[in-house]
Amino acid sequence: MCYFDHQLWPCGWWKWGNFREQCPKEYRTGETCGLKLIFNTYLEPEPCKMCDQIDKKQRRLNKMMEDVRRWRNEGNRRATIEKTETEMRALNSQIGTMWVEHEARKNAISY
Numbered sequence: 001m002c003y004f005d006h007q008l009w010p011c012g013w014w015k016w017g018n019f020r021e022q023c024p025k026e027y028r029t030g031e032t033c034g035l036k037l038i039f040n041t042y043l044e045p046e047p048c049k050m051c052d053q054i055d056k057k058q059r060r061l062n063k064m065m066e067d068v069r070r071w072r073n074e075g076n077r078r079a080t081i082e083k084t085e086t087e088m089r090a091l092n093s094q095i096g097t098m099w100v101e102h103e104a105r106k107n108a109i110s111y
Contacts, residue, residue, distance in 0.1 A: 002019065002023050003036075003038070004017055004038065005040050007041075009043075010045075013050060013105060020040070054099065
């Protein structure tokens with residue numbers, strides 16, 4: 001039961017921080033017993049790295065949707081629209097995968 005700092009972001013994402021205190025169970029200097037307890041939690045004000053990446057991809061997807069809507073009104077850009085729609089599907093899939101990873105990490109115990 002060694003004590004570590006804990007970082008927590010507003011979305012629920014978290015990670016272990018620095019080692020703070022050794023428990024009496026472990027007698028070797030510099031070693032930890034393997035059980036991690038929270039010594040202090042630091043709340044981070046900015047979004048986590050994963051949320052930031054998801055947000056960037058979402059903005060790119062929104063821009064593509066706006067472009068396709070504009071191109072459909074202009075007409076005569078069929079190939080461009082098809083290519084962009086393919087990219088949009090791939091980007092949407094990436095965003096979904098990233099959200100699944102984010103939720104799995106958020107609810108994990110051992111990271």
